[in-house]
Structures are given as C-alpha cells and as structure tokens.
Amino acid sequence: MAAPQLRILVAVKHGVDVGLARADRTTGVVALDTAPRKTSDFDRNAVEEAVRIRERLGGRVTAISVGSASAREALRDAVAIGADDAILVTDPAVPVFDTRAVSRVLAAVSRTLGGFDLFLLGEGSSDHFAGLVGPRVAGELGVADVAYVRKLTVDATGVVAEKDLERELEVVRASFPVIVTVGQEINTPRLPTFMATLKASKKEIRQLSVAEIGLDAAHLDPTVRIDRAAVPATTRKQVTITGNTPDEVARTLVDALRTEGALP
Amino acid sequence: MSPESVLCWSEDPDLAGQLVRLARSVASGPEDRVFAASFDPPSDDGSRRIAEAGAHVLIRPNPAGPASTDPHVVASELRALVDTSHVTLVLLGSTKRGREIAGRLAGLLDAPAETGVARVHLDAGAVVVEREMLSGNALAQETLIARPAVVAIMPDVSASSPPPTVPVVQQVPSTSPAPLSERLELRPKPSGGVRLESAERIVTIGRGLQKKDDLVLIEALATALGASVGCTRPLAAEAGWLSDDHWIGLTGHRVKPRLYIAIGVSGAVQHLVGMRDSQTVVAINKDPNAPIFGQADYRVTGDLYAVVPALTKALDAK
Structure with a gap:
C-alpha cells in the first residue's frame, strides 16, 4: 500500500505594502484600510518551503488566505510559486488585524479540510508583525508548534526544525500534525516564471464563507482594535x-x- | 471596576523582574494582585528575586524537567494558573520564545493578544498598548477589549519602582501536560562578541561594500572612532561576512548610540527601524537618492572607498 500523501497547508496574508503605504503629511497617520497591499514577505518563504517539501516527498500544498477579495492576489502568488490549491475565506465579519479571528478561521479551515500533516506560516506579517497566528492556531487545535525556524527537515512521521532564537539555535523534533513558522532566512523564494504566473492567474480559487467552515460572526467579534497607526516624526x-x-x-x-x- | 490579577512570566529572569515591576505600576489598586509563574525548582534563586520585585511567585516544578521549553507545556501550565488565580492580564516578555508562548496561550484562552509592546496602561477596564507596526515604520495604539488579555512586553521597558512588599514564594501542583515536541540540541549562535545595544558609537556597513576583504577599511574607521561595527541584513544573513550579532534592523538588533555612521547603506525600511533611535546620524552613500539620507543629520554623497579612508585619516590626525 502506498504511503498516504503528505498534506501541507500554508497561510498567506495580503497585508499592507509597507514600502508603499503613505502617512498623512501633518498627522503622520497611516490609513490602514486603504493602503496598497501585497503578499506578506515571510509568507512567500513559507510557500517556497512547502513546495520544496512536496517536490522532495510528494503530497499536496494548499494555500489559504483570509481577508478581502484582494487576498486573491496573495493566493495567485502562492500558486505561481507552486501551491496546488488555493482557498480564500472572505467575509466582512473577519477583522484582519485581530489574531484571534484570523486564527479561528485558519483552524476552522483546517478542520473543514480534514486536518493536515504540516501547516507552514510566516513567523510574522510585514504589516502587523505580532508573530502570534501560527502558535495561536496550534494552541487552538492542540497540536505541536515550532516557531522561528530557519532549517526544516521533514520525514514520513514529523519534522526536525532548527529554531533561531536571540542568542541560541535550538533543534526540536515534533511529530505530525505540526505547525511551523518560518522567516526569510530559511530559503530564497523562486521567482515564478511567466508561464507559472499566467497559469496561476487562471487557477480557480475556492471561496469559503465563514458559515461554510462552521463559524458564525460571534466567533469573530473583534477583541483588538487599532486606535491609531502613525509614523513618528523624525x-x-x-x-x-x-x-x-x-x-x-x-x-x-x-x-x-x-x-x-x-x-x- | 473589578480588581486586576496580573500573571507575569518570562524565560529570562531579568525580564521577568521587569514585568513584575511594570505589572505593579499598571495594577496598583489596593485589591489588585501581581503573580509570577516559575517552573524552576523552589530552591532556585531566580524565584526569590522575582518575588522581591513584588510578585506572589507561583512555582510549578516542571514535570518534564527544568530544561523543557516545549511551548505546549509552558502554555498549558500558564493557562492553569490563569484559571486558578482568576487572572485578568498576562504579561510575557516579547522575546521569540515569549511571543510563541503568547500566541499559544492566547489560543488556549481564546483571548486577545499583542506582542512587541512598548507601553501598556488600563483604561476603563480595557488594556491599551503601544507597539510598532508596518515593519517598525509606524507606532500603533491598540485596545484589547476582552479579558483576560495576553500582552508580550519588549525588554527594558521602564516602570516606576513600586513600594517594597514581603516576598512570597508558593509551590503549587503541576498539571503535568505531556510535551508535544522534544529538544534535540541547544547551541549558542556564532558571535563576534559585540553588544550593539549598549554601544556608544556604531559604524554600519551595507551592500555598498564590494567584498569581504574590504571590511578592514570599516574596521580601521571603527577603531579610529572607538566604535562598534554593525551591518545590514544582506551582509549577515545572506553573505555571512559578519555574524548575526552585528546585524541591525527589524529582525536584527535595535540600537541607540550617540553616533551612528551608515556607510554604503541604502536605508531599507527594515534597517531604519533598527537605528531610528540613534542620536546623531551620518550617512555616506554614492547614490544621492538613497533613502538613508532622509534619516541623516549629516549627508555625504560620495564613494565609500574614497571617503572612509579619508575619514579614518582625519580622525587619526588629531
């Protein structure tokens, strides 16, 4: 009997483009809702790592994004790098800067899909950079997590991951299912070819509502509010x-x- | 307003002491309580020092051994303490380990959480925090509406010294969660032996440097200045010309020297956040449009291979 296929999930965020976001000249305030967006930097590393693992061991890579319809762009980036499937959970009820809501959605999607072996995420997003979502989903699901990984080895039953701490490197072993967060040191994401980009633009993105993943709006009530984000005057x-x-x-x-x- | 019950924990005992002092200034009402969690053996000196900072220390000797840093074990034990001590606010250190635990614990508690927090105060029952956003380019004020709330605090956040209390250290039974991961190895990172955080003067080199051998030019200038050598991400993480302890930026070190000289540094936003708090900034770059010039007190447009030796000479001349 053939070994079951490796099920790899990877989360991608279509976050504020930090290079293009502009502050109000007098107040310094950045309007987060209307700022230009792009795929968060470390998420590309997460997708690249997922695709490399599949290329070595087989399996299927499913990219998931949570956000407005524009998050399709992040999913197309993931497919262009090599993700097999793309799922978008879009609902105005999801407060995208509230890690509680985003984590609940990601946990619910993974349940809807019947679980995973490996779930890769960026260790933090370029815009919010809280570093909470990966470990948070792990806490919610009660599965192992390893954060700040810069070297990852996968075998048939689990991972050996090297964590990059402030002053130490820690090597950890965890069995599937496991959630791993990565930074940009783990790899250099490939630049998708023109053909891959073209193909990704035609890829069907499966859209799920909050109800379809078994949540209702009360599960997603905002618990964190951003009162103000401003560029400090220098x-x-x-x-x-x-x-x-x-x-x-x-x-x-x-x-x-x-x-x-x-x-x- | 119901009284606050704050629980502090960090794997770093110094940071844990800072959290306790901060907790006592944030929750200073007569009914408010400040706890600290420890997983070390009761004989450990660290618990007593944290107690002396003003916390009621709750010790749960770690069943998986004192070396266990499995996020699931730590978060589960903290979660149990949140329940038994009716905790309204959890303060953790915003180290990498601390942020990981913050996420995991917030997931277990279904609680709001924030990390990288530089200031925190309570306002009508809500927890108001200040933290960086947009890769360090913006400062955000956020309000955590629900309780308990989990907040990870940056190292060295200042707090007023609270009045002394009688130290209390109490042992409580462990919930004995089984680890979900196993540590195979722990080793120190390669180090150049610098501590940029406390450097008085820093000379930082960026991608303008053409080859590793040319570092001698930068080192000569640093010696003439009595400065430490810093670098941008590409030189540490990509080229490996300098070890990570030289790396200044968002995911490197944050510095605040009296004098900061950026040489051949373009000024990517992720670098600027690491040096923004420097007092006097000099930028030397051949590209007059380099973003670093926007952050400079003194701007020198020119080739570093001409300017740096001249600068070393001028300093040695006096």
Missing part, C-alpha cells in the same frame, strides 16, 4: 557635507561632529 538636521577632496569632506565632517559633541 527631526534630522539634514546638513549636506561637501568639499573639493575626500580629505576636505572628512575634516569638515569631523569638525561638525566634534562641535555638536558626538565625538570627543
């Missing part, structure tokens, strides 16, 4: 140092730094 002197030669530039700079006390 006041730099912006003095341009010039000179006819590098030596002259250097002397002028050193004098300026000594005058203001930045150098003894």
Whole structure:
C-alpha cells in the first residue's frame, strides 16, 4: 500500500505594502484600510518551503488566505510559486488585524479540510508583525508548534526544525500534525516564471464563507482594535557635507561632529 | 471596576523582574494582585528575586524537567494558573520564545493578544498598548477589549519602582501536560562578541561594500572612532561576512548610540527601524537618492572607498 500523501497547508496574508503605504503629511497617520497591499514577505518563504517539501516527498500544498477579495492576489502568488490549491475565506465579519479571528478561521479551515500533516506560516506579517497566528492556531487545535525556524527537515512521521532564537539555535523534533513558522532566512523564494504566473492567474480559487467552515460572526467579534497607526516624526538636521577632496569632506565632517559633541 | 490579577512570566529572569515591576505600576489598586509563574525548582534563586520585585511567585516544578521549553507545556501550565488565580492580564516578555508562548496561550484562552509592546496602561477596564507596526515604520495604539488579555512586553521597558512588599514564594501542583515536541540540541549562535545595544558609537556597513576583504577599511574607521561595527541584513544573513550579532534592523538588533555612521547603506525600511533611535546620524552613500539620507543629520554623497579612508585619516590626525 502506498504511503498516504503528505498534506501541507500554508497561510498567506495580503497585508499592507509597507514600502508603499503613505502617512498623512501633518498627522503622520497611516490609513490602514486603504493602503496598497501585497503578499506578506515571510509568507512567500513559507510557500517556497512547502513546495520544496512536496517536490522532495510528494503530497499536496494548499494555500489559504483570509481577508478581502484582494487576498486573491496573495493566493495567485502562492500558486505561481507552486501551491496546488488555493482557498480564500472572505467575509466582512473577519477583522484582519485581530489574531484571534484570523486564527479561528485558519483552524476552522483546517478542520473543514480534514486536518493536515504540516501547516507552514510566516513567523510574522510585514504589516502587523505580532508573530502570534501560527502558535495561536496550534494552541487552538492542540497540536505541536515550532516557531522561528530557519532549517526544516521533514520525514514520513514529523519534522526536525532548527529554531533561531536571540542568542541560541535550538533543534526540536515534533511529530505530525505540526505547525511551523518560518522567516526569510530559511530559503530564497523562486521567482515564478511567466508561464507559472499566467497559469496561476487562471487557477480557480475556492471561496469559503465563514458559515461554510462552521463559524458564525460571534466567533469573530473583534477583541483588538487599532486606535491609531502613525509614523513618528523624525527631526534630522539634514546638513549636506561637501568639499573639493575626500580629505576636505572628512575634516569638515569631523569638525561638525566634534562641535555638536558626538565625538570627543 | 473589578480588581486586576496580573500573571507575569518570562524565560529570562531579568525580564521577568521587569514585568513584575511594570505589572505593579499598571495594577496598583489596593485589591489588585501581581503573580509570577516559575517552573524552576523552589530552591532556585531566580524565584526569590522575582518575588522581591513584588510578585506572589507561583512555582510549578516542571514535570518534564527544568530544561523543557516545549511551548505546549509552558502554555498549558500558564493557562492553569490563569484559571486558578482568576487572572485578568498576562504579561510575557516579547522575546521569540515569549511571543510563541503568547500566541499559544492566547489560543488556549481564546483571548486577545499583542506582542512587541512598548507601553501598556488600563483604561476603563480595557488594556491599551503601544507597539510598532508596518515593519517598525509606524507606532500603533491598540485596545484589547476582552479579558483576560495576553500582552508580550519588549525588554527594558521602564516602570516606576513600586513600594517594597514581603516576598512570597508558593509551590503549587503541576498539571503535568505531556510535551508535544522534544529538544534535540541547544547551541549558542556564532558571535563576534559585540553588544550593539549598549554601544556608544556604531559604524554600519551595507551592500555598498564590494567584498569581504574590504571590511578592514570599516574596521580601521571603527577603531579610529572607538566604535562598534554593525551591518545590514544582506551582509549577515545572506553573505555571512559578519555574524548575526552585528546585524541591525527589524529582525536584527535595535540600537541607540550617540553616533551612528551608515556607510554604503541604502536605508531599507527594515534597517531604519533598527537605528531610528540613534542620536546623531551620518550617512555616506554614492547614490544621492538613497533613502538613508532622509534619516541623516549629516549627508555625504560620495564613494565609500574614497571617503572612509579619508575619514579614518582625519580622525587619526588629531
């Protein structure tokens, strides 16, 4: 009898594009609802890792996104990298910056799909960067989790993962089902070919409502509210140092730094 | 307003002490209580020090052994303490381990959670936090509406010194959860022996450096300045020219020196968040449009291979 296929889930967020989001000139406030969006950086690493595992061991990679209809873009990115299937849970009831609601949705989707062996996520999103969702889904489902992984080995029964902590590297073994979160050090996501991108644009995205995954709006009541997000004002002197030669530039700079006390 | 019951835990004993002091300034009412969890043996000195910071320390000797850091074991034990001590607010350290536990615990409690928190206060029963968003570019104020709430606090957050209390250390039975993962190995990361967080002056090199051998130019300047050497992500994580302890940025180290000199650094947003709190910033870059110049007090447009040796010479001359 053939071994059962590896079931790999990967979550992708269509988050605020940090490079393009603009702050109000006077107040510094960033309008998160209307800011341009893109696939969150580390999520691409999660998809790449999922696809590499499938390429080695076989199985099926299902990408899941939670958000508005624009989150289709993140799913198309995942399919272009190599995900087999794409599922979008879109419902205005889901507060996308509330990790409780997003985690409940991801846990419910995984139950609807009949479970998983390995569930990969980015260790944090470029916009919110709380690092909560992966471990949170694991807590909700009562399965193992390993966060901040920069090296991952998968076999028929589980994973060996190297966690990148502040001052240490910790190697951990966990059996399936397991949730793993990764950062950008784990791999370099491939640049999809033109053909892969074209194919991804035609891929059918399975859309599920909150009700179809067994939740109702009360499960998703916001518990966290973002009152304000603003770019702190920076006041730099912006003095341009010039000179006819590098030596002259250097002397002028050193004098300026000594005058203001930045150098003894 | 019903009284607060705060539970503090961090795997780092210094951070745990900071959390207790913060908890006592946030929940300072006569009925409010501050607990701290420990999984170390009762004889351990750490518990007493945390108790002296003003917490009622609840010890659950870890059935899986003191070395067990399995997130499921830690989160399950904390969850049991939340129930038995009617905890309204959990304060954890916002380290990588702390954020992982925060997520797991919040999942078990179905509670609101936030990490990377620099300030926290209570407002009419809600927990109001300040934290970075948008890869560190923005500062957000968020309100956690439901209770209990789980909040992971950045290291070194200041809190007023609370009045002294009588230290209490109490042993409570463990719930003995079975670990879901097993540690195979723990080893220190390679280190260049620098501590950029406490550096007075920093010279940071970016992708403008053409090859690893050219680091000697940067090191010579650092020596002339009495500065530490920092770098951007590509030099540490991609090229491996410098170890991770030199890396400044969102996922590297956060620094606040008196003087910061960025050389051949373009100024990606993820780097800027790591150096934003520097007092005086100098940028040297051949691209006059490099974003780093927007964050600079002194701007030098020029080739680092000409400017850096000249700067070293000018400093050595005096």
